[in-house]
Amino acid sequence: MHTQLRLSSLCVAFLAAGACAQDTLPGPAYDSWLGIYASKYNADSEKTSPSGVYQSGIERGIEYGFRMDNKWGGRFEYSNLKLDYRQSTSQPEDQGQMFGADALYFPGNGDTFFFAGLRRQHLQDHYTLGDVGVGRHWEMADNLRFITEAGMFHDFSNNTNDFRVKAGIAFTFGSRSAAPAVVGDADNDGVNNNLDQCPGTPAGAQVDSRGCELDSDNDGVTNQYDQCPNTPPNTRVDETGCPIQEVGDADNDGVKDDRDQCADTPANDKVDADGCTIFTEKEVSHTIRVPFAHNSSVIQDPDSQDIRNFVKFIKRYGKTSVVIEGHASEPGDDDYNMMLSEKRANAFKELLVSRYGIDESRLQAKGFGETQLLDTSNTLEAHKKNRRIYIKVTETVKRRAKK
Structure with missing residues (x-):
């Protein structure tokens, strides 16, 4: 019953992955990748070892993968696998290594892939498994992907089926085949998008060759909003581009005169935020x-x-x-x-x-x-x-x- 449910879930994942793969870029997105991952590994309820019956556990590993062309690729995995016992005569858990190699198929040359391959587990006993599954490399940055994956592992030694859910990070190598760039001017400032360093400038604003609004007096307020053009260099200005009048502190208590509610406090008195003497009891x-x-x-x-x-x-x-x-x-x-x-x-x-x-x-x-x-x-x-x-x-x- 559990095996049928897992197979059904995997088929649904295949169909969803095929739909997600339609919106992709032409050409391989990367040539190869190196990843680290962690997995939740659920062993079949009838999978046994010399010490008992396995239950579930955690897997941590590394993988190296590569793209052979637009649709096909391969990968190798090495991981540390730790499984808890459902029933055991001597110990609560078993720990060992797992080695694997998979062929990968990328439908529509996307980031979603199907995989199939072989695994070898070295635990208290040794197991040979065949695996199938579906995964996706989610783009986080140009050379960084987030890995998600679900797969089923058939253990030929016990004739049982294990299930794994995996997540990790992959660092990709090689350059993407770029589609021809469409040059336009989205903000209509006269500078094409491929040269525009300040996209989204307001309509009617004067811009320089980089597509950025002009600020003739370099006071941080663009000409369109500057009500005081030609302010001297290094002058502090407000949001309208006009000089800010400095507020003094006549009694030198650290509170500016415009906020000081107690002027002329004695020189050595400690004051509060309103400039008034603090009294202690x-x-x-x-x-x-x-x-x-x-x-x-x-x-x-x-x-x-x-x-x-x-x-x-x-x-x-x-x-x-x-x-x-x-x-x-x-x-x-x-x-x-x-x-x-x-x-x-x-x-x-x-x-x-x-x-x-x-x-x-x-x-x-x-x-x-x-x-x-x-x-x-x-x-x-x-x-x-x-x-x-x-x-x-x-x-x-x-x-x-x-x-």
């Missing part, structure tokens, strides 16, 4: 801890350098809100320690307002009692460390990006 912060004596909410050194540095920071960043956290050590009643921590926070808040002039609306005092101990070792040193207020102020500010 940076987080700044300041932290302070103020210790207290045992059972006291009195600030021991209200003029300390730490406090003055903190005041300087929150005055510089005047939009920040400040949370003053009061804390107590572990000894004592929980409620009493909470009250004491609130007194400490409020004492520092009052200091910032009365002595340093900080706006009270920016300040919030909050007591935490003994709930956030820094040191839980229950020693005198630990109690001293835990009696404190703690403040951290953070602000995100914008700064100019520098080049």
Whole structure:
């Protein structure tokens, strides 16, 4: 059943190839060719070897072909053939070489051909095959062809039929027999097609001896469209052939004045596509801890350098809100320690307002009692460390990006 289907497909391919061969050039298109190819090789379901039953595989090879006259030619092939096993007792695949020679017939002296010949396969066993098929050399360039081919291989050893589909590239040698050239003037510019280096020039355009439009001032715009003839050499022109007015960059920021939306940006500022300064955000912060004596909410050194540095920071960043956290050590009643921590926070808040002039609306005092101990070792040193207020102020500010 499979063999009959393959034979039917091959006959259809023969008929199609004969139809394609009608539109061809007279005389051999080339004398010989050297090609490389790859194939999908389908083995007959009953093709066997000492290790099992073959299935399908891949073939890669080279070929040399030649034309003896307008219709007849020949070729030789050498390839590496790798076949998978449908069923195997020892290995998944078999690999070897295949040699072949074919006679080729080119109906109508075209690029389509029929072939028939002999093949010899050297796999785990040796097989002799006869082959028939159809192919075509598709022209890609003067000396380059794309190969397509379909063929059937009858294995005389197993009395089976294999099928191959092939594609490759061929480099051709020898010159085509050219048909007599018909000389005309397709674009009606007065220069014949065989001399016209600029086909398709617009109607009415002035052309030179090569059939190309004249550009008297060599500015890249032909005379037909040049609204400013005789522009000086090397002058930049627009599509009408007129000089382009140069646009300056007054603030030297790399953005031309006609696109600069922020003129006079500082010299070292990095700018965006509109010529405006790019700002980056940076987080700044300041932290302070103020210790207290045992059972006291009195600030021991209200003029300390730490406090003055903190005041300087929150005055510089005047939009920040400040949370003053009061804390107590572990000894004592929980409620009493909470009250004491609130007194400490409020004492520092009052200091910032009365002595340093900080706006009270920016300040919030909050007591935490003994709930956030820094040191839980229950020693005198630990109690001293835990009696404190703690403040951290953070602000995100914008700064100019520098080049």
